[in-house]
Amino acid sequence: MTVRTFARAGVVLLLGLGLGLASSSSTQAGVKPTITKQAWGSVGGQTVDRYTLTNGKFRVRILTYGGILQTVETPDRHGRMANVTLGFGSLGGYVTSKNPAYFGALIGRYGNRIAKGKFTLDGQTYQLAINNDPNSLHGGNVGFDKRVWSATPVAGRNTVALRLSYVSPNGEENYPGTLRTTVTYTITKNRGIRIDYRATTGKATVVNLTNHAYWNLGGEGTGTIDDHKLQLKASRYTPVDSTLIPTGKLDRVAGTPMDFRRPTAIGARNRSNFQQIVYGRGYDHNWVLDRRTKGLEVAARVSDAASGRTLTISTTEPGIQFYGGNFLDGTLYGTSGKAYRQGDGLALETQHFPDSPNHANFPSTVLRPGQVLRSTTVYQFGTL
Ligand code: BGC
Numbered sequence: 001m002t003v004r005t006f007a008r009a010g011v012v013l014l015l016g017l018g019l020g021l022a023s024s025s026s027t028q029a030g031v032k033p034t035i036t037k038q039a040w041g042s043v044g045g046q047t048v049d050r051y052t053l054t055n056g057k058f059r060v061r062i063l064t065y066g067g068i069l070q071t072v073e074t075p076d077r078h079g080r081m082a083n084v085t086l087g088f089g090s091l092g093g094y095v096t097s098k099n100p101a102y103f104g105a106l107i108g109r110y111g112n113r114i115a116k117g118k119f120t121l122d123g124q125t126y127q128l129a130i131n132n133d134p135n136s137l138h139g140g141n142v143g144f145d146k147r148v149w150s151a152t153p154v155a156g157r158n159t160v161a162l163r164l165s166y167v168s169p170n171g172e173e174n175y176p177g178t179l180r181t182t183v184t185y186t187i188t189k190n191r192g193i194r195i196d197y198r199a200t201t202g203k204a205t206v207v208n209l210t211n212h213a214y215w216n217l218g219g220e221g222t223g224t225i226d227d228h229k230l231q232l233k234a235s236r237y238t239p240v241d242s243t244l245i246p247t248g249k250l251d252r253v254a255g256t257p258m259d260f261r262r263p264t265a266i267g268a269r270n271r272s273n274f275q276q277i278v279y280g281r282g283y284d285h286n287w288v289l290d291r292r293t294k295g296l297e298v299a300a301r302v303s304d305a306a307s308g309r310t311l312t313i314s315t316t317e318p319g320i321q322f323y324g325g326n327f328l329d330g331t332l333y334g335t336s337g338k339a340y341r342q343g344d345g346l347a348l349e350t351q352h353f354p355d356s357p358n359h360a361n362f363p364s365t366v367l368r369p370g371q372v373l374r375s376t377t378v379y380q381f382g383t384l
Helices: 091-096 275-280
Strands: 002-004 011-016 034-043 046-054 059-063 069-075 081-083 118-121 124-127 150-155 160-168 179-187 192-201 229-232 236-238 284-288 297-303 309-315 319-323 346-351 373-383
Touching: 034 091, 034 150, 034 160, 046 150, 046 160, 046 179, 059 179, 069 373, 229 319, 275 284, 297 319, 297 346, 309 346
Parallel strands: none
Antiparallel strands: 002 011, 011 034, 034 046, 046 059, 059 069, 069 081, 118 124, 150 160, 160 179, 179 192, 192 373, 229 297, 236 284, 284 319, 297 309, 309 373, 319 346
16 A cells, blocks of 8 residues: 655545556546545544545545545536535534534434433343433434544555444443444445444444435535435335334335335425324435345435436345435535525435334344444445
């Protein structure tokens, strides 16, 4: 691996991932994938770095703060690049706003809600922070989205990757067990982001890891995603109560505005008075994926006819949360300086079902010592 120093302030190294890449003619435009590192401020005395991973005509920036996917630049049907993920232009944006929308962040220990922040495991009851009254959301007050992760660049054949690690001590945010988590972002040669999650624990615990990126295929800050078409490979979803906690039932989507089995414009039904949509102020639900195997399967497809950009999400997870950015209220100013208003981006969070620790009929989120949690999600960009 060669290391070169850049003259430009802030950029401290360029890792030419030479290993097996000398003949990288198979990568787009025949250009070698690269990864650069830039100091990006600090939080509570801890330095934060921003890594820029480039592979052909595709560029992704990742922060060690929260493992945040800060920007994702991909071409439209005419080859014009735009940043298609919501975020902020500086670390201060994430830290001072406390990133209430969880833009681009890694979510843990438990993605989504746990009812009243309470669960019982092996006869012991644990009380988590109530940070989304009356429930616990996305790991509590200081979840994985607000931790500084250690980062290691990883060389692949035609890929470039960043491995992030975080050790969450026993009892952090009141979750049991020391949890060792590794998340690897790999930028593939054809405009794909692959996320591999791995976790082990020192004591029985519950875990549900995801990434909370919001997408706008027209480019962040360009308006709503109402015209984006969404397809979800799911014939059932988990209906919720008024606090967005699953009732425990798996309802059929057929005949309801929850049916995305065929590509459908998001704006076509997100103002419906269907009770579930009223509860979520739009879409904010977990769909039960129609899976045939335990491997990576397509879960969702998104397309934007105006730009021609497409996004296909594959996962090994049993569920996906489709959240339509309903709580964005124009108070956060994003990467390009524009206010984010309701529906300006959509999150598709691959996951185990919300509140699984309190529903014995849902796939288990319990992780025990000796077991290894492995989960993979791929975001594949393309054009129509
Ligand atoms: C939840 C939303 C919540 C959002 C936070 C989503 O995963 O489902 O209800 O408002 O995260 O930005």
